[in-house]
Each structure stands twice: as structure tokens, then as C-alpha cells.
Amino acid sequence: MAELLTQDLSVKADAILLVREANLRLVPGELVALLGPNGAGKTSLLKAALGLEKRSAGLATLDGTDSEKLSPMQRARRVAYLPQQRPLAWPNTVRDVVALGRFAYGAAPGKLSPADAEAVDRAIAQCGLADLGDRNTDTLSGGELARVHCARAFAANAPLLVADEPVAALDPRHQFSTMDIVRQFVDDGGGALVVLHDIALAARYATRMVWMKESRIVADGPPEETLTSERLAEIYGVRSRIDGRTVEIEGTL
Numbered sequence: 001m002a003e004l005l006t007q008d009l010s011v012k013a014d015a016i017l018l019v020r021e022a023n024l025r026l027v028p029g030e031l032v033a034l035l036g037p038n039g040a041g042k043t044s045l046l047k048a049a050l051g052l053e054k055r056s057a058g059l060a061t062l063d064g065t066d067s068e069k070l071s072p073m074q075r076a077r078r079v080a081y082l083p084q085q086r087p088l089a090w091p092n093t094v095r096d097v098v099a100l101g102r103f104a105y106g107a108a109p110g111k112l113s114p115a116d117a118e119a120v121d122r123a124i125a126q127c128g129l130a131d132l133g134d135r136n137t138d139t140l141s142g143g144e145l146a147r148v149h150c151a152r153a154f155a156a157n158a159p160l161l162v163a164d165e166p167v168a169a170l171d172p173r174h175q176f177s178t179m180d181i182v183r184q185f186v187d188d189g190g191g192a193l194v195v196l197h198d199i200a201l202a203a204r205y206a207t208r209m210v211w212m213k214e215s216r217i218v219a220d221g222p223p224e225e226t227l228t229s230e231r232l233a234e235i236y237g238v239r240s241r242i243d244g245r246t247v248e249i250e251g252t253l
Contacts, residue, residue, distance in 0.1 A: 001027060001028065002027065002028055002063060002078065002079075002159035002160050002191065003025065003026070003027050003061070003062070003063055003064070004024075004025070004026040004027075004049060004050075004060075004061075004062055004067075004079060004160055004162070004191075004193070005024070005025050005026075005059075005060070005061050006022050006023060006024045006025075006045070006048075006049050006058065006059065006060045006061075007023055007058055007059040007060075008021045008022070008023060008057065008058035008059070009021070009022045009023075009024075009045070009048055009049065009055050009057070009058035009059065009060055010022070010055060010056050010057040010058050011041070011044045011045070011048045011053060011054075011055055011056055012056035013044075017056075017215050018041045018044040018215055019041040019044050019045045019048060019055075019215050020041075020215040020216045021057075021058065021216070022041075022045050022058070022216070022217050023217065023220075024045070024049065024193075024210060024217065024220070026160060026162075026191050026192075026193045027191050028159055028160070028186075028189055028190055028191040029186065029189070029191060029207075030186065030191050030192070030207050030208055031182065031183060031186045031191075031192045031194065031205055031206050031207050031208075032191075032192065032193045032194070032206060032207070032208045032209075032210055033194055033195075033196050033202035033205070033206035033208070033209050033210070034046070034193060034194065034195045034196070034210045034212065035195075035196060035197075035199065035202055035209060035210065035211050035212070035235075036211060036212030036213055036235060037213070037235065037236055040212040040213055040214065040215065041212055041214075041215040041216075042164075042195050042212055043084060043164055043195070045212070046081075046162055046164055046193070046195065048060060049067065049162075050062070050067055050075065050079060050081060050162060051066070051067030051068040051069070051070055051075065052081075054068070055068075062075065062078045062079060063078055072103075073103070073104055073105075073106070076103060076104035076156050076158065077104045077105075077156065077157075077158060078158055078159070078160065079158050079159075079160040079161070079162055080101070080153035080154065080156050080158040080160070080161045080162070081153070081161075081162050081163075082149055082150070082153050082161070082162070082163040082164060082166055083164050084164040084165050084168070084195075086149050088137055091136045091137050091138035092136065092137055093133070093134055093135065093136060093137070094124070094129055094132050094133050094134070094135050094136075094137060094140070094148050094151075095120060095124065095133040095134065096110075097137055097148055097152055098120050098123055098124055098129075098148065098151045098152045098155050099112060099116070099120050099155065100152055100155075101119075101120070101123065101151070101152040101153060101154065101155030101156045102116045102119060102120065102155055102156065103156075104156045104158070105156075119155050119156075119157055120155050122154075122155075123151040123152070123154040123155040124151050126151065126154055126181070126184070126185075127147040127148070127150050127151040127154065127181055128147060128177075128181075129144075129147055129148065129151055132144060132148075141174075142169060142170055142171075142174065143170055143171070143173070143174030143177065143178070146166060146167070146170055146174060146178050147177070147178065147181065149166070150166070150178065150181050150182070154185065159189070159190055159191065160190065160191045160192070160193075161182065161185060161190060161191070161192040161193070161194075162192075162193045162194075163182065163192065163193070163194045163195065164195045165195050165196070165197065166178055166179075166182070166194060167179065167196070167198070167201070168197070175198065175201060176201075179194075179201060179204075179205045182194060182205070183205055186207075194206075199227075199232065199247050199249070200246070200247040202223075203223050203227055203245040203246070203247050204245060206223060207222065208220065208221060208222055208223075209221065209222070209223055209226045209227060211226060211231060211235055212235075213234070213235045218234075218235070219231060223245055224244075227242060227245070227247070228242060229241065229242050232247075232249070233253055237252055237253050238250070238251065238252055238253065239251050239252070239253055
């Protein structure tokens, strides 16, 4: 079974601990929301877990293999990664951008095998982009472009998805549509780890919530257990009302 696992993982930069002894596991069937204020260490945790940033201590494995020892192609077959910054070097068609996700299988631009082309078509349909395949990316809205990046990730057919703020700067409608795509990926047998800042959105979609504060994971569990007014006060310094998975932020403490 596909698995992303960290054990006592720490990340240090210039003698500052960015992540401290983090234990995290992601497997198919889960939609895990990683939450915490800016600077809590969320992005560093993701990168170190994937072997994209050097860890100072602990372990990080993908399917039992040290993630730092995986080649880019090996890593891309195991997990699709959507970083916080997703620049496109130049405008291209939606189909060509999605096809970049086939890098994991050695596909070259403009030279897709039948299997590659089928995977690209499936990812485009999965993300509701069938009518936009021939459009240039510089003509798309922010919400449409977010779906393109999701499709690019899904084209790799990796069993796991790690996404760093995939709905940042999107309006509510496109936040929901993007998270609907992620949830469908999980419902179809994948596993997703998603950094979110919107607590209400996380509560709506997540099967697990992992909370970070000052470089540490301070809680990990289902929303019914970990989503409390006390936790939001502790981590964010806000007053809130929680009713099941409904969250209302009332102000600062």
C-alpha cells in the first residue's frame, strides 16, 4: 500500500528549527488537512517528507524507501506534489501543461505515447477541463488555472497527492470546486495531504486534521476530536464557536 511516513522528523536552517520531531502518516483513503499559522513549519514539513528539503534528524519514507534517495522520476510515480508557488515559464495550452505530469514515465513534450495521452485525457476530464484543453493558460481565470495544476498532478497516476495551499487566492466558489476535485481523488482510492488556512473549509472536507504550532505537530486526529474552540485559541489566538464541523471565528483574543 502507498504510504508517506515521517518519524521524529526535524528540519533546521541556520541553527533555527523549522520542524521539530514531526510524526505524520498519509495513506490512501484519507484527506488530511495540515493547519497552522504562517511560519509554523508546514511547508518545510511537506518538503522534507518528500525528500525535497534536507532533514536534520528523523526519517521520511515513501512506500518504505528513504524519500531523499528517490530520483525525481521515482518520487513522481509515488506522490504528486503541488507546491505553494506554481509558475509557468511561458504560456502553453492546457493539454500541454497537463502532459507535464507524465514526466514520471519519461514522456517528452509533444511525444506522448498512447498510454500517456490516455492519462492526460483522463486527468483533464477528472478536473472538468474538457472544454479548455486547447486554450492557452494565460487566458484562464485563477480558478481554471488551479484545476489545470490539479490535472497536471493527477496525470502522473500517483496514489498520493501533497498540495501546499492549493486554494490560496481563489474565491469561495473555486475553493469549493478545487477541494471537490481533491475529495473525489480520495473517494476514488487516493490519499491527499493538503495545507489549508481556511479552517471552515478544512473542517468540511478533511477526514483528519493535523495542527502545527511553532514547528511542532500539536494534534492529529479527526475533526470531531481535534477541532475545538480551545485549539483555535491556542494555535491562532482567536475566539470561535464550533458546532460539529461548522466553524465561526468571532475575533481575536
